Amino acid sequence: SQKIEQNSEALNIQEGKTATLTCNYTNYSPAYLQWYRQDPGRGPVFLLLIRENEKEKRKERLKVTFDTTLKQSLFHITASQPADSATYLCALDLSGTYKYIFGTGTRLKVLA
């Protein structure tokens, strides 16, 4: 069956360091992968999209990589700040259907 895995354990990191979050999937061939940020009690907010033919995408302090051979995406936040503390979700499209499967998310806490 199709499955997406994100580290369910919270990630604590010191301010200024780079946070790296992982999204692994099986039994998919997604055309693109998305990352979202979710704050407690709020809806997810879109951050970045990376397509299957792209290896890396950047936006300000954010960087996403996509390895379709390993079936893995890495999400990096450089120079992390306490305001980056949130849960981060990855989502994959079910190829050509415009439906999305979400991971369970990883909670990031940036310590001042």
Next chain:
Amino acid sequence: DADVTQTPRNRITKTGKRIMLECSQTKGHDRMYWYRQDPGLGLRLIYYSFDVKDINKGEISDGYSVSRQAQAKFSLSLESAIPNQTALYFCATSDGSRTGTYEQYFGPGTRLTVT
């Protein structure tokens, strides 16, 4: 004003009651989605609609129904609520057809408790 709104924001209801959650959007998107979120299970798709006449079941549609009253409105109904439908419900929209983007815009959520 928010682009995607949901009403009510919080609701407590009893087992067996019918309840409707409403979603409205001002983004002009064709695609609308209903998800529920449970701790440890993430977001799961209940129903989705690509236009007013196109409604499809998601992975967990049993016990739910939907209505797409207009391009901007998509309602989720629980015909006879049960306690395991207690969850946080999100409506989302997307527009991949015109702009080539696929991001989803989420509403603020409805916290539903069934006692």
